[in-house]
Amino acid sequence: MHWHAAENCVIRSAENIIGLSVTGSMDQSRLKPDQELYDELACYTLAHRDPSFIHQYIVDAYAAQHADEKSKPIGLAFALVGLYLHIERHYSGKEVQRAHMRLARKRKQWSLFELPKERASMSVGDVMAAKPGTDRDNAIREWSASVWKAWSASHAEVAELVRSELGPEGSSR
Numbered sequence: 001m002h003w004h005a006a007e008n009c010v011i012r013s014a015e016n017i018i019g020l021s022v023t024g025s026m027d028q029s030r031l032k033p034d035q036e037l038y039d040e041l042a043c044y045t046l047a048h049r050d051p052s053f054i055h056q057y058i059v060d061a062y063a064a065q066h067a068d069e070k071s072k073p074i075g076l077a078f079a080l081v082g083l084y085l086h087i088e089r090h091y092s093g094k095e096v097q098r099a100h101m102r103l104a105r106k107r108k109q110w111s112l113f114e115l116p117k118e119r120a121s122m123s124v125g126d127v128m129a130a131k132p133g134t135d136r137d138n139a140i141r142e143w144s145a146s147v148w149k150a151w152s153a154s155h156a157e158v159a160e161l162v163r164s165e166l167g168p169e170g171s172s173r
Helices: 002-007 009-018 034-046 055-065 073-087 093-106 124-129 134-150 152-166
Strands: none
Touching: 034 055, 034 124, 034 134, 055 073, 055 093, 055 124, 055 134, 073 093, 073 134, 073 152, 093 152, 124 134, 134 152
């Protein structure tokens, strides 16, 4: 999925140019669904030079925010673990990725987390509305925190999963 998003970066940029009206403002009839916005944000983060690998944050935030009854337990577990490690433990995206790899090697059965009644106060659209650069990077972090907060009823269960599978420190970084 991520490679698909990267391949479409140039195509999506061209579509955005076509979507602009003569005045330079966005044509409101072309409001984009979250998946398209996520793909554009993935292009941005995959091209990002930040060594912390902020792309991992958007993968986890999007997966947790869009989880439903059909979501695979492993996908939601990884998203919530990623958000926990990022928000609570201040892990970089690369460190989260390494923790995911260790989890995948150790565990084969995944908990079913209860879906929150209310979703995050921010969305991928809010992130894409931020100016590229520091503003958008900060919006990614705020979105991640917003999504993590929406899952507050699962915080203790996620923290216990990390402790039991990766050790008391969440893993050796």
